[in-house]
Amino acid sequence: MNDSRFSNILGEDYDLLKIVIPHHDEFQDKIGEVIKNYLSSLQTDTILAVDGGVGTGLTTTRILSADKRIKVIGIDNEEKTLNQARQILKEFGERIDLRKRDLLEAIEATPSQSVDIFASVWVIHNFQPSYRQILFSEIARVLKIGGLFVSGDNYARDNDSDHKKDLENRIREFTNFEKMGRIDLKTEWTKHCIEDEKIKITEGEQMKILRKLGFKDVSIQYRKEMEAIITGVR
Numbered sequence: 001m002n003d004s005r006f007s008n009i010l011g012e013d014y015d016l017l018k019i020v021i022p023h024h025d026e027f028q029d030k031i032g033e034v035i036k037n038y039l040s041s042l043q044t045d046t047i048l049a050v051d052g053g054v055g056t057g058l059t060t061t062r063i064l065s066a067d068k069r070i071k072v073i074g075i076d077n078e079e080k081t082l083n084q085a086r087q088i089l090k091e092f093g094e095r096i097d098l099r100k101r102d103l104l105e106a107i108e109a110t111p112s113q114s115v116d117i118f119a120s121v122w123v124i125h126n127f128q129p130s131y132r133q134i135l136f137s138e139i140a141r142v143l144k145i146g147g148l149f150v151s152g153d154n155y156a157r158d159n160d161s162d163h164k165k166d167l168e169n170r171i172r173e174f175t176n177f178e179k180m181g182r183i184d185l186k187t188e189w190t191k192h193c194i195e196d197e198k199i200k201i202t203e204g205e206q207m208k209i210l211r212k213l214g215f216k217d218v219s220i221q222y223r224k225e226m227e228a229i230i231t232g233v234r
Ligand SMILES: C[S@@+](CC[C@H](N)C(=O)[O-])C[C@H]1O[C@@H](n2cnc3c(N)ncnc32)[C@H](O)[C@@H]1O
Pocket: 001, 004, 005, 006, 052, 053, 054, 055, 056, 057, 058, 059, 060, 075, 076, 077, 078, 081, 101, 102, 103, 104, 120, 121, 122, 123, 126
């Protein structure tokens, strides 16, 4: 999959998104918390995590800060955001290995049962259902038995009218870009959000896929507006 949805101003000014989504930091912090809790009983010296879709590094910092034993392979196919991530993640030195590559290609090239944690935020909803289907089974292959899948994303609520309310609310939030003098970002993010509707994934669909692949303890760890965090243990 080579077409990038973040090669324009959405990638250049990606970090402004956190200003218009009030619970942005809380949502990202929760990823770190989920990982910290998961690792509290794990005795191994090193932990390998894959961050699928690094962006500017906002999720990666939470993953790396959750536990000192974690090393992250961070994958993204967009140079614009990766360049920003390289700066933000400098302080983590050799604990971070950034790779410019398509996520599915990168996971397909990863050895079976070699990864402790697959984490991803706001990435999976960008993919076509056929791409996702292969990606999820490849994630199941590369995770160690007992490994953690954690994805925070725009998972549509199963109740469609509730989802529609979330969507309207999100589009309203994008008007804050206009107040900042960035009508261009309001237009692009609104377009992006409406395009997402064509390929949306519901919370129920994500959980069903994970269970079918043999994941245990599949659950929703967080929900606010469009955002949900879904976890499962391999
Ligand atoms: C919305 S950003 C989220 C970044 C970060 N996780 C965060 O929450 O701030 C999505 C990222 O996924 C990347 N991405 C989208 N499709 C991809 C693909 N097929 N392979 C690798 N990265 C991809 C984009 O380039 C973008 O940087």
